[in-house]
Amino acid sequence: MKYSRRSFYGTTAPASLSPVPYAQAENIFAQNHDGRLKDICDMHVHAAPDTKERSVDEIDLALDAKNAGYRAVMYKSNAWSCHDRAFLVRCAVSEFECFGSLCMNACTGGKVNVRAAELAANTAGNLCKCIWMPTIDSVYQNESEGRKGGGIPVLDGRGAVLPEVVRVMEICAQADIIFATGHSSPYESLVMAKKARDVGVSKFVVTHANSLIWKLSRDKIKELVDLGAFIEFCYLPCLWGRGTKLPKFRRMPKSEFVSFVKLIPERSFVSTDLGQVGFPNPVDGMQSCIDMMLGNGVSEKEVNLLVRENPALLLGLKKADGQRKNTTF
Numbered sequence: 001m002k003y004s005r006r007s008f009y010g011t012t013a014p015a016s017l018s019p020v021p022y023a024q025a026e027n028i029f030a031q032n033h034d035g036r037l038k039d040i041c042d043m044h045v046h047a048a049p050d051t052k053e054r055s056v057d058e059i060d061l062a063l064d065a066k067n068a069g070y071r072a073v074m075y076k077s078n079a080w081s082c083h084d085r086a087f088l089v090r091c092a093v094s095e096f097e098c099f100g101s102l103c104m105n106a107c108t109g110g111k112v113n114v115r116a117a118e119l120a121a122n123t124a125g126n127l128c129k130c131i132w133m134p135t136i137d138s139v140y141q142n143e144s145e146g147r148k149g150g151g152i153p154v155l156d157g158r159g160a161v162l163p164e165v166v167r168v169m170e171i172c173a174q175a176d177i178i179f180a181t182g183h184s185s186p187y188e189s190l191v192m193a194k195k196a197r198d199v200g201v202s203k204f205v206v207t208h209a210n211s212l213i214w215k216l217s218r219d220k221i222k223e224l225v226d227l228g229a230f231i232e233f234c235y236l237p238c239l240w241g242r243g244t245k246l247p248k249f250r251r252m253p254k255s256e257f258v259s260f261v262k263l264i265p266e267r268s269f270v271s272t273d274l275g276q277v278g279f280p281n282p283v284d285g286m287q288s289c290i291d292m293m294l295g296n297g298v299s300e301k302e303v304n305l306l307v308r309e310n311p312a313l314l315l316g317l318k319k320a321d322g323q324r325k326n327t328t329f
């Protein structure tokens with residue numbers, strides 16, 4: 001049988017993990033990308049190991065992305081750290097830029113944990129490029145799912161940004177890494193954006209701005225960008241829905257997705273948020289996302305900003321140019 005670590009999921013025999021060169025791993029692309037994904041950076045992908053089953057592991061994803069011509073990927077795990085594993089993925093997959101991130105959830109002690117942020121920012125390789133505020137354990141998500149009184153707050157009872165959140169902003173500013181809003185509410189994101197501007201965070205990202213309960217109005221996006229934010233749009237909502245493994249969510253029409261990404265591409269980026277079982281490989285997903293954008297009125301220049309230039313800038317792969325600060329609507 002052809003070697004594949006993918007086929008090992010669910011097996012327990014350690015003998016299965018014999019050292020076969022990674023270069024021999026099977027390529028499971030559904031599409032031939034023909035260099036069309038050159039220099040892509042996907043800053044939001046979920047890969048194994050994780051607490052949820054994933055369609056691909058971190059090493060195979062790095063290989064897939066590298067083979068397709070990507071410049072970089074950044075892993076996200078809601079349950080655990082992945083910035084430390086990114087170091088090892090780089091040992092296995094040479095000459096490819098993979099990064100990790102850290103979400104403030106149960107794994108950080110059920111709070112926005114300053115020490116965890118400090119340690120992540122100081123882990124070998126400096127591969128933690130993003131600290132996410134609480135995602136699956138956020139107050140907003142808890143409340144929206146009917147779990148009153150639970151979740152990790154980012155604001156205090158008076159609506160001010162909690163001191164530990166401010167401290168994490170300072171750590172991100174100093175390390176020049178992304179401070180991401182996670183699954184905070186639009187209101188919480190706005191309050192944090194104001195504070196982050198005062199603190200001097202240059203890479204403040206409002207995430208999932210087109211998804212479910214985090215979906216932002218046009219005016220809110222403009223307000224956040226005026227405060228210095230970058231806005232993340234995820235492709236996943238264009239794929240889920242009836243007949244998929246995430247049937248309860250309404251699929252986002254292409255036209256709606258396009259209207260989001262065309263709003264202010266100079267300060268936005270597109271990530272796939274893929275890696276779920278039953279959905280396309282993140283690399284195939286990125287290709288179909290780009291094809292969809294190009295086929296629906298998004299220009300090559302805008303696509304470049306959304307999936308190449310802005311994510312590269314946020315990952316520290318390219319210095320900001322003076323132009324970006326003068327963005328106007």
Ligand SMILES: [Zn+2]
Nearest residue numbers: 044046076273
């Ligand atoms: Zn995600």
